[in-house]
Amino acid sequence: MLRTSHRLLRLLSLLQSRRHWTGGDLSAELEVDRRTLRRDVERLRELGYPVQASSGPGGGYALGSGASMPPVLLEDDEAVAVAVALRTAATSVAQMEETAIGLLAKLDQWLPARLRRRASALYSVTVSLPGNSHALPVDDLTAIAVACRDGFRLRIDYADRDGKASKRTLEPLRLAHSGSRWYLLAWDLQREDWRTFRVDRMRRIETTGAQFPVRAFPGDVAEYLSRSIAQPPARHRAQVRLKGTVEALAPDIPAWCGVLHALDDNYCLLETGVETAGELLAQLAFLGVDFELIDDGGLRDALLHALGRLQRGLSLLPAPRA
Structure with a gap:
């Protein structure tokens, strides 16, 4: 069993890690009985930590909000993750530079040397390139x-x-x-x-x-978000049957081209969204595999017109030398 001081720190860390704990779960994590747990909770309260308790089904313990924020206890990997995240936060969240620098200064004071080296390794070899800011x-x-x-x-x-x-x-x-x-x-x-x-x-x-x-x-949140971001709303939706399975073609077809669906052992379906017929032709040429345009998204005439212009331009190429 951990000594009382170490056990109190461990209890505080557990209470900070999620919003609610049952008494049984906390007792199991700390390897103590319920009576010892109640005494430890009372000690935290005496130290000023607002630990809330509830009884009955669904009851347990939670760390409430107090007049001041208690010190946050971090595991080694958590401390490194916080330091790395603070260094990169200012590039994606506006008005964070001064706050991030202040927090990093505090972290640097108490991070052990071994963790400080880990936390600074990524930043020390990374170059920030200028680009469009979406902070x-x-x-x-x-x-x-x-x-x-x-x-x-x-x-x-x-x-x-x-x-x-x-x-x-x-x-x-x-x-x-x-x-x-x-x-x-x-x-x-x-x-x-x-x-x-x-x-x-x-x-x-x-x-x-x-x-x-x-x-x-209704579904997998991460998959839905990935598909929505890769395929934002477009004026025309098209479906293309491709020769090859999803497993074989997916590594070479980027997400911005569309979403692949399995059809059978020899073919898959690509759903894509485009703004113009020229954009769809460019995507089809980029795929580099045999295809059949199943649904042209209402672009048939525009596609034929663009294709004719392309053929006329290619016909002007000089004949290859013998």
Whole structure:
């Protein structure tokens, strides 16, 4: 059994790791009986930590919010992850530079040398390249994250890809970060369907204060978000039958080309979205495999016209030398 001081630190760390613990789970983690657990909880309260207890079915312990934030206890891997994340946060979240530097200075004071070397290794060999900035105000992301966690509806002003503005009321479910942009998956009350929103296109974000019962998402959240981000809404949707299986073709067909679906042992189906016939022709040429255009998305005439122009241009190439 751990000594009392070590056990109290371990108990505080467990309470910080998730929102609610049953007494049985905490006792098992600490390898103590319920009576010892209750004494340890009381010691934490005497030290100023607001540990809340509830009885009955579903009862247990939770670390409440107090007048000041208690020290956060981190495992080695957690401390390294925090340091690395702080160094990169300023590139994806606006107005974070000064705060991140201050937090890194505090971390540097108490990180053991072995962890400090691990935390600085990635940053020391990484070059930040200039590019289009999609950094977002941290207050906006925090407000959305809290609404997702606690089940609060959001009202937003949203601009689509063409700049057309609309007002939406959302039941937010998950935030996603693609590496360059932030996205929100939410139930759109106006559309009565699930939608993916780019956070940088939200002009106003307001929490309504009205909670909602969380809807069960019909499918895999990560897969849906990946597909939505890779294939945003397009003016024309097309379906192409490709020679080859999904397993064989997927490594060579990037996500921006569309979504692959298995058909049989010899063919698969590609669903794609395009703005113009020329864009669809370019995608078909890029695939590099035999195909059959099953659904042209209403682009038949435009495709034939573009193809004719391409053939005429290629016919002007000089004949190969003998």
